[in-house]
Amino acid sequence: MKTYQHPTTDQITLTGVLHALSDPVRLNFVQCLAKLTSESPCGAIPSPVAKSTMSHHLRVLREAGIIHIRTEGTQSLTSLRLHELEEKFPGVLGSVLKAATTYSIAEEA
Amino acid sequence: MKTYQHPTTDQITLTGVLHALSDPVRLNFVQCLAKLTSESPCGAIPSPVAKSTMSHHLRVLREAGIIHIRTEGTQSLTSLRLHELEEKFPGVLGSVLKAATTYSIAEEA
DNA sequence: TTTATTGTTCTACAACTATCGAACTTTAAT
DNA sequence: ATTAAAGTTCGATAGTTGTAGAACAATAAA
Secondary structure (H helix, E strand, O other): OOOOOOOOHHHOOHHHHHHHHOOHHHHHHHHHHHHOOOOEEHHHOOOOOOHHHHHHHHHHHHHHOOEEEEEEOOEEEEEEOHHHHHHHOOOHHHHHHHHHHHHOHHHHO | OOOOOOOOHHHOOHHHHHHHHOOHHHHHHHHHHHHOOOOEEHHHOOOOOOHHHHHHHHHHHHHHOOEEEEEEOOEEEEEEOHHHHHHHOOOHHHHHHHHHHHHOHHHHO
């Protein structure tokens, strides 16, 4: 069973978060994740890139501290670390997600 | 007299803004700029990098739509496009700047 | 036991990026 | 007319990154 390493709240950096969110594919993924209330398998979120590329992006998001990943069976379930991020960087992720929804990030991808 | 090209509000993208802010040197610059109320010459803001490197970063910030630059004499005066950004992406720049101040970005550089 | 599903890892590659020094431009000051 | 000041641009370089395919691992289903 695969386990993933996640940064503690202390280890999360603002520039790291911003960088992780600055890619259209990743931002789109995070945006979709925010819409789904509970954990979601990666495959449940549509994406234009190859499987391996998506795996790479999920790793970047995870290492930046934006998402949490755990495995269940063959699928890996991802969820946003919303509360932790809100506590560390109040308003940042929220406003970004709001802006992303309003301005349809998909067009930038 | 040198003039600079700035993107219109329509041309500013969320991922572009996030990417521009995701560099420690740039974020630090923007943070300093936010503290100074009016226009500031680049030289007024301390930076650990070479002149030419700073020039590069200012260009990135300008092309992302985050700052406005105009020349006066030999110096180029920069200012944040705060209102425009607030209107297009409400809360984004504000929360990032707040977080940057709280968590002392300098340490990430 | 096969076969299918889901995702990861490795390798490779093209594109981008942060950095600097040197040369240059423009304006201001002496 | 020199000299100084403030930035920009160019060239080079080392490192990072997004992308995909092939091979692999682990679990589930037939």
